[in-house]
Amino acid sequence: MILIFGGAYQGKLDFAKKEFGLTESDVLDIAELCRMARTKNDQDLNYGVDAFINQNIMTAKCAYGLDEYIRLMIERGLDSDSWIEELIEGVKEAETVIIINDYSQGLVPMDAEDRKFREANGRAMIKLAESAESVYRIFCGIGTNIK
Numbered sequence: 695m696i697l698i699f700g701g702a703y704q705g706k707l708d709f710a711k712k713e714f715g716l717t718e719s720d721v722l723d724i725a726e727l728c729r730m731a732r733t734k735n736d737q738d739l740n741y742g743v744d745a746f747i748n749q750n751i752m753t754a755k756c757a758y759g760l761d762e763y764i765r766l767m768i769e770r771g772l773d774s775d776s777w778i779e780e781l782i783e784g785v786k787e788a789e790t791v792i793i794i795n796d797y798s799q800g801l802v803p804m805d806a807e808d809r810k811f812r813e814a815n816g817r818a819m820i821k822l823a824e825s826a827e828s829v830y831r832i833f834c835g836i837g838t839n840i841k
Contacts, residue, residue: 695782696791697826698837699819705835706793707758713830713837714791716756724751725759728766752784756791761815768811778818782825792822796831 696714698706710716724747731743743766751757767774785792796819797812823829829841 695785695788695822695826697819697822697829698791698793698832699796699823699829700832701799702795704832706795706832707756709830709832709835709837710756710758710791710793714756716791720755722747722750722754722757723759724757725762728759728762731766751781751790752788754790756793758793759795760792760818761795761797764815764818765811768807768814774814775817778821782821786825792826794819794822 698710700706707721711721727743727747747763764774764778767777794815797815798819803809803812823841826841828839830837831840832838
């Protein structure tokens with residue numbers, strides 16, 4: 695597994711495509727699936743999104759926007775920590791590229807749910823980085839290999 699992280703709009707996906715030769719069809723856009731689930735606000739659609747993500751993330755070459763699924767899980771009161779551990783077991787030996795936004799910089803959110811998400815996302819990044827073969831931090835489109 696390869697982990698790519700950085701702030702929003704820093705070029706993480708473009709870096710991954712260039713560095714690892716990925717195409718659009720190689721990318722499982724988790725962020726977009728989560729946006730669709732929120733827009734529809736339909737419980738059946740949410741569970742359909744869960745099933746689709748869980749079924750496809752283990753075989754995807756690239757999983758983009760993992761933080762949005764963590765946020766969706768927090769919003770729905772689900773345990774993202776257990777899910778991350780299951781994900782790691784499923785992909786740690788694979789060449790899967792995991793892309794996640796980093797929310798650890800800046801002000802601590804005032805909203806309790808936003809703080810809960812930020813904490814869960816940070817724990818997920820720690821677990822992913824520990825298990826990853828390589829870790830890249832992206833800033834201004836420039837990737838730095840930190841592991």
